[in-house]
Amino acid sequence: MSATARSDPELVAAHRDGDRTAFDELVRRHGDRLWAVALRTLRHREDAADAVQEALVSAYRRIDGYRGEASVSAWLHRIVVNVCIDRIRRERVRPTVPWPERDVPARGPDPVHELTTRLAVGDALALLPIEQRVAVVLVDVQGYPVAEVAAILQVAPGTVKSRCARGRARLAVLLGHLREVGA
Structure with missing residues (x-):
């Protein structure tokens, strides 16, 4: 085999x-x-x-x-x-440094705006408490199911959901300026 x-x-x-x-x-x-x-x-x-x-x-x-x-x-x-x-x-x-993703080509009509957005999201993620950051990265960025993230983090699925919810709420505040730019 x-x-x-x-x-x-x-x-x-x-x-x-x-x-x-x-x-x-x-x-x-x-x-x-x-x-x-x-x-x-x-x-x-x-x-x-x-x-x-x-x-x-x-x-x-x-x-x-x-x-x-x-x-x-x-x-x-x-x-x-x-x-x-x-x-x-x-x-x-x-110190804050750019979030490198050279393997991902720029998409959309404005690569500068996309890069700026990606950097802003990276900076905002860095401001989250580590427990929230890890949960958001695993669930929302990497796309793992909540149950699998719960197993990875050795916590209950509800804990993963609440960490993600708190992290997302905090990201919404930190990234609110992006909605105004894109509007």
């Missing part, structure tokens, strides 16, 4: 049994989404890369502790989110 045909739990079991390619396949399968969460949470490419690397090293070392209570994806995301939260708590004050 090829590595790509195996399920995540099968890859975890294969890794535990000494298959050197199994963990690599998990990284290939989930790495892009882990990176996106880290980048949008930390807002710095270097910090996000370091966080993902630290999280994957941690997952690699602690894979024997994976009990299968949540999906492998949720387990990996939880590790990345924890690393990101730890980094934010260690470095509370960071």
